[in-house]
Amino acid sequence: MTIVEPHTEPEILILNGPNLNLLGEREPEIYGRTTLADIEAMCADTAAEAGLSVRCIQSNHEGGLIDAVHDARHSTVGAVINAGAYTHTSLALHDALKSYDHPIIEVHLSNPHAREAVRHHSYLSPVAAAVIAGAGAQGYVHAGEILIDLLTNAKAKL
């Protein structure tokens, strides 16, 4: 009898918010030419090097992002999140993330602090262990590396 083991690598949540499904198609001067699928593949490679897997979710809806956070509470070990414009507006997403008891890295392709004042406040930053902004698609890789480093150090302390 062959027993097929379920995949057992711990999972990282890669969560992307509204309009990020359009990456690579529009506004390349701000957001670059890399597609979301490319970014998710880059995150998967980074995670795999550390023996982790990724759960990639994109939603254009605030409730979809909140549901994804709830679903990930007990089944992932950390998260890399670009909440798009909800970064600047969503107290509800902030509240959901407060109930997510794992490290969160906030990431932005552009640097919101170098843009309009409305983008200067983040509802995610108070619940994030680190924030990466302005490094383009590569910022997701850096965010993944920081998350892995935090998880590794946390394990070392046990």
Ligand code: CA2
């Ligand atoms: O720089 C980032 O990653 C942002 O989170 C992107 C958000 C923006 O509202 C934040 O202030 C900063 C917007 C995402 C829009 O994504 C698009 C992608 C391609 C074409 C048009 C929009």
